[in-house]
Amino acid sequence: MSGLTDSEDDGLPYVCLACETALEVQHHNCPVCGSFDIRCSKWIRE
Numbered sequence: 061m062s063g064l065t066d067s068e069d070d071g072l073p074y075v076c077l078a079c080e081t082a083l084e085v086q087h088h089n090c091p092v093c094g095s096f097d098i099r100c101s102k103w104i105r106e
């Protein structure tokens with residue numbers, strides 16, 4: 061287990077794509093802006 065670092069995963073696992081609010085749990089829609097574009101943050105890592 062070397063080479064890859066998962067240390068970026070220490071934060072909130074979900075993110076709203078509309079307002080970029082990080083979320084601890086997956087909501088049906090964003091509690092901040094109401095968007096339904098909640099994604100797992102690891103999916104949108106570049």
Ligand SMILES: [Zn+2]
Nearest residue numbers: 076079090093
């Ligand atoms: Zn939002």
